[in-house]
Amino acid sequence: MWIEGDVTRVSLAPQTYDVWHDRAVFHFLATADERQAYIEKVLTSVKPGGYVIVATFAEDGPTQCSGLPVRRYSADELHSEFGAPFELLGHEKEKHHTPFGTLQKFVYCYCRKLR
Ligand SMILES: C[S@@+](CC[C@H](N)C(=O)[O-])C[C@H]1O[C@@H](n2cnc3c(N)ncnc32)[C@H](O)[C@@H]1O
Numbered sequence: 218m219w220i221e222g223d224v225t226r227v228s229l230a231p232q233t234y235d236v237w238h239d240r241a242v243f244h245f246l247a248t249a250d251e252r253q254a255y256i257e258k259v260l261t262s263v264k265p266g267g268y269v270i271v272a273t274f275a276e277d278g279p280t281q282c283s284g285l286p287v288r289r290y291s292a293d294e295l296h297s298e299f300g301a302p303f304e305l306l307g308h309e310k311e312k313h314h315t316p317f318g319t320l321q322k323f324v325y326c327y328c329r330k331l332r
Contacts, residue, residue, distance in 0.1 A: 224239075224242060224255055224258060225246070225251050225254035225255050225258070226254070227258070229258055229261070229262035230262065231261050231262060232261070232262070232263070232264050232265065233262055233263075233264065234262050234263050234264065234267060235263075235264055235267050235268065236263075236267060236268045236269075236270070237259050237262075237263050237267070237268070237269045237270070237271075238270045238271075239270070239271045239272065240272040240323075241272060241273070241274075241282065241323075243255060243271050243273050243295075244273035244274050244282070244287040244288050244289070244290070245282070245285060245287055246288070247286070247288065252298055256298070256299055256300075259299070259330070260302060260330070263330045264330075265330060265331070265332050266329065266330065266331075267329070267330050268306075268327070268328070268329055268330070269299070269303060269326075269327075269328045269329070269330055270325060270326070270327050270328075271295065271299075271325070271326050271328075272311075272323050272324065272325040272326075273287070273288070273289070273290045273295060273323065273324060274287055274288075274289045274290070274321065274322065274323060274324075275289060275290065275291070275310055275322040275323055275324040276289050276290060276291045276294070276324070277289075277322055278321055278322040278323060278324075279319075279321055279322075282321075290324055291324065292305070292308035292324050292326055295308075295324060295326045296308075296326050296328065299326075299328065301331075302330060302331050302332050303328040303329070303330055303331070304328055304329045304331055305326060305327075305328050306327045306328060306329055307326075307327045308324060308325060308326045308327065309324070309325045309327075310322060310323065310324050310325075311323040311324075311325060
């Protein structure tokens, strides 16, 4: 099924998804309220024991994306946004070479949702 919507407001079925994979969306969420709303969506829609992979620009990555300001994270900072219900299984940095010839440093966090 394809669902289109603002991830902080979209209606998602509870405890339905085995895996949540986000690359380069979470880092656009500028306010604590937006980030909390996003995390609530993950908490309610991913099955207990499901997996969550979130990639943002790293702490030494770009400060903007698509002309918009972004927040940058270390692996610990990104994991601490999500908190205790998420067990950090691993993290990795990636250097993404864009088609327009620039370098974007990403951090990926790979977690298991405990409840
Ligand atoms: C840089 S693109 C990343 C696209 C793709 N995930 C990738 O890795 O190439 C950022 C995407 O985040 C989406 N986005 C930003 N804020 C969003 C929100 N609140 N809800 C849903 N999507 C959002 C934008 O529409 C855009 O498609």
